[in-house]
Amino acid sequence: xxxxxxxxxxxxxxxxxxxxxxxxxxxxxxxxxxxxxxxxxxxxxxxxxxxxxxxxxxxxxxxxxxxxxxxxxxxxxxxxxxxxxxxxxxxxxxxxxxxxxxxxxxxxxxxxxxxxxxxxxxxxxxxxxxxxxxxxxxxxxxxxxxxxxxxxxxxxxxxxxxxxxxxxxxxxxxxxxxxxxxxxxxxxxxxxxxxxxxxxxxxxxxxxxxxxxxxxxxxxxx
Numbered sequence: 001x002x003x004x005x006x007x008x009x010x011x012x013x014x015x016x017x018x019x020x021x022x023x024x025x026x027x028x029x030x031x032x033x034x035x036x037x038x039x040x041x042x043x044x045x046x047x048x049x050x051x052x053x054x055x056x057x058x059x060x061x062x063x064x065x066x067x068x069x070x071x072x073x074x075x076x077x078x079x080x081x082x083x084x085x086x087x088x089x090x091x092x093x094x095x096x097x098x099x100x101x102x103x104x105x106x107x108x109x110x111x112x113x114x115x116x117x118x119x120x121x122x123x124x125x126x127x128x129x130x131x132x133x134x135x136x137x138x139x140x141x142x143x144x145x146x147x148x149x150x151x152x153x154x155x156x157x158x159x160x161x162x163x164x165x166x167x168x169x170x171x172x173x174x175x176x177x178x179x180x181x182x183x184x185x186x187x188x189x190x191x192x193x194x195x196x197x198x199x200x201x202x203x204x205x206x207x208x209x210x211x212x213x214x215x216x217x218x219x220x221x222x
Contacts, residue, residue: 020177023169027178030165034182037147037163038189039197044119044145045070045190046197051083052114052144054106054135055123058176060087062149063123066183074187078194084113086135106135116143123179124148125172127155136160149182151175 010018041051051070053063067083086109087093093105100108110120120139122132127150136157139146146161153166165182167175 016173019169019171019174023167023174023178026168027181030182031185033163033165034185035189037165038186039193040145041119041186042190042193042197043200044117045081045083046194046200049082050113050115050118051081051121052086052110052118052139053083053121053123054086054109054132056087056129056131058172059123059125059149059179060085062176062179062183063121064088065180066121066187069183069187070190074184074191076191078191079198081190081194086110086113103130103134106131107138110135110138110144111142114139114142114144118144119147120144121147121149122157122161123150124155124157125151125175127151127153127157127166129157132157133160149179 045051051067053066054060055063064085064087067085067088070081070083072080086106089109092109096105096108106122114120120135122136124132127148133156136146136148137160140160146163148157148161148164150158150164150166151172152168152170153164155166158164158166167178167182169175169178
């Protein structure tokens, strides 16, 4: 069997790098947005908040990469930060899918783990995945700040989230690769902003249940 020939217009690698380079230039304009997100995320995590992240397929891998950088570290040692990749909760995800349908696999976890002022980051190359759209709606209903990493905008997910970083490329591979670049830049800005956020005061104890004392429900501190 003959070996596959080069892609139209050049080799496979050359064509891929050309598409990547075309999307890189618009991404430079996201510097201020990523810096702002990093500062806000550092402030909320230092204050006892949590980041919830979700995606499908390759975007699920990107989401888990992000949470690993925050719970672990990007470069320098620091305290662990609370971040959960919802798709990695495999037993919960499959149980929810079995009992409530695949559209609910992330939304139900958002309602379970999210608290007002937490951040929900949803990653999608298309911006049309129904389980992410349902998660965004659940996030907004629960009082979370909703962000999205998507491909070209406008798209439905961008329309549901408070803010979106959209990669201007028709190629899903390029979108995912630049989502990874944006992830690393976001984590860098979190690390830069974290010392000032921690200096602002100690993080409150996070409670996931309502405590009842006598007849008066006590609202969990954040």
